[in-house]
Amino acid sequence: MGAVYRFLLTPRWLAVSLLALLAVPVCVFMGSWQLSRFEWRVNEHRTAAQDQRKVAEAPPVPLAKVLPDPRADVQDDDANRIVSATGSYDTAHQLLVPGRTLDDRNGYYVLTPLRLSGGAALPVVRGWLPGSASAAQHRGTVPPAPAGTVTVTGAMQYPETTESPDVDTSGTLPSGQLGIISGASLVNLLPYPVYNGWITATHPAAPLKAVPPAEAPGSSLDLKAFQNLGYTGQWFVFAGFVVFMWFRFVRREAEARADAALGILPGDPDGPDDGPDTPEAPLTPGPDGAEAPAEHDPTPATQAS
Known part of the structure; x- marks a missing residue:
């Protein structure tokens, strides 16, 4: 060193x-x-x-294995699981869910309760349609649900919340429309018990388009x-x-x-500063004979008149 x-x-x-x-x-x-x-x-x-x-690609399982009763909650392992349920559609209480996008197009879901043998209903999103839900209601152009007893296959979904994308929490939707898909939002609209989870139909009838399953909460980074x-x-x-x-x-x-x-002070690389050079005052004889600096009269001399 x-x-x-x-x-x-x-x-x-x-x-x-x-x-x-x-x-x-x-x-x-x-x-x-x-x-x-x-x-x-x-x-x-x-x-x-x-x-x-793997769950989404597995064969369908009966609804009772995922939701034993209407009060049961959707478990994490059952999110997007394909289930099958048999019952009849209650077209009298069909609802439209506005403000839902698919393939970057605005439209609405068609939700129809499926009445099961026990009397409760499973909310089924039969598909998606482009355009305005209010206009479709006014024109009556929403495709009707199949009549009679049907077996529906679809992906199990969590109940939506106020933080879910595309939900409408304004509370100003007209009659026949729904802002949030959940048992809590449907219990006051339907005259029978409603399952807490809901399914999106895998193979909807044309012109309805299948609604892709939503990502389970907490599954993303x-x-x-x-x-x-x-x-x-x-x-x-x-x-x-x-x-x-x-x-x-x-x-x-x-x-x-x-x-x-090297003797260099901080901030002065050229060494100590002795100050600027000043000319020495001339020496003049004093009264005792010793030389002393000549006094300098700062007053300028005036020219005699």
């Missing part, structure tokens, strides 16, 4: 270097831990997506995953910043000590 850097062996600089030496691995460890949390969340999301895909990724970058930046600042402080200290050894 050169003589200029011997100050690194002083107690103060040994403490600074030790602190930096400890801070770097701590920052790297924390960044690696945050990265592992992000990877864990990504793997969990990938696994959940694969499980849901949430904000916490991206927070972990952001914290990962921050910790690694902190580690690099510690190393950068240590080298910068060492260099400044070395330069300051080198300048001091």
Whole structure:
């Protein structure tokens, strides 16, 4: 080590270097831990997506295996599961769900309660149609539901909430329309018990178009995953910043000590400042014979008239 850097062996600089030496691995460890949390969340999301895909591709199961009774809740493992139910459509209480988009087009869902043998009804979204729900109601152009006993196959869906996309919570919809698909919103509109979950028909009759199953709540990467990724970058930046600042402080200290050894004061690379040169005043004989600086009369001489 050169003589200029011997100050690194002083107690103060040994403490600074030790602190930096400890801070770097701590920052790297924390960044690696945050990265592992992000990877864990990504793997969990990938696994959940694969499980849901398997559920959606599985053969239909009876509704009773998913919702034993109208008061039962849809379980996470049953989201988007294909179920089958047998009953008859209650066309007298058919509802339209406005403001729903499909393929970037605005339209509405056609929801018809399916009365089961026990008396309760399963909400069935028979399909989607483009245009205005109010106009379709006025013209009476909504395709009627099949009459008689039918067996419906569809994907089980969670009840919608006020945070679900495209829902209407204004409370100003006209009669015959529904803003949120859930048992809580239907219980006051239908004169019989309603299942809490609902299904979207897999094979609707033309011109209705099938409504794709909604993504189950919590199945997508949430904000916490991206927070972990952001914290990962921050910790690694902190580690690099510690190393950068240590080298910068060492260099400044070395330069300051080198300048001091050359007699250069801080802020003055040319050495000590003796001030500007001033001409010396001429010496004149004093009253006792000794030479003394001539007095300078600041008053300008005036020309005699």
